[in-house]
């Protein structure tokens with residue numbers, strides 16, 4: 001029986017979060033090459049990394065929309081589409097048939113419209129979603145790929161949700177700041193998070209809160225190092241390196 005897997009490729013892996021619009025092509029390729037081995041129905045989403053967060057932070061997004069915001073909003077949206085184009089391009093080269101679903105069209109109404117994900121998946125495409133800015137009720141909002149996974153999980157009840165990020169999983173503290181931070185192989189409790197620089201969607205803390213929501217609808221959620229995507233082949237095995245929630 002085919003199972004449904006949702007993947008988020010973190011902006012921290014496929015971009016250099018400190019350098020505006022710096023794409024990491026090799027890292028992205030390595031991830032896409034591992035995905036077919038999962039051999040399931042697949043929805044891929046990706047974050048924005050330095051194609052979104054740097055200008056969003058500079059502009060003070062998310063916040064109430066002001067007329068002068070249109071230019072920065074356009075730049076972020078253009079940059080996100082450029083990144084998506086590169087991700088989809090690699091997927092095509094690797095034999096996938098990606099179909100990008102614009103975040104703007106998902107969040108047109110009060111509740112997210114995910115019907116295109118269902119439609120294109122059933123036709124044999126691999127739907128691709130992305131973090132982006134949206135404008136609703138006079139507010140510039142940031143929709144992260146994590147938010148998309150919360151909505152997609154509630155709607156489609158996936159068997160497995162995979163977060164690919166730039167560290168080995170969820171630690172008891174930020175491993176980039178605390179060298180003695182311990183990797184949590186499995187978790188079911190609240191842990192302290194520190195602030196991540198240049199990340200307006202709250203880094204691992206808000207990710208963890210969303211993961212808990214996703215977990216209610218998904219068979220399993222794992223956080224894996226996207227720079228070592230071959231670890232995805234070890235999910236369920238004793239020597240799997242990552243965090244299972």
Ligand code: ADP
Nearest residue numbers: 010011012165166170171173174176194203204
């Ligand atoms: P992504 O772009 O991959 O979705 P983020 O950059 O938003 O991910 O979050 C990943 C970052 O969160 C890591 O680079 C790490 O430095 C930071 N972080 C903070 N606290 C933790 C923690 N307790 N465990 C793991 N990572 C953490």
Ligand code: IPE
Nearest residue numbers: 011047048049052131144145
């Ligand atoms: C952020 O998406 C979208 C914008 C800032 C426009 P994500 O929050 O999913 O991106 P990453 O993975 O943290 O870079």
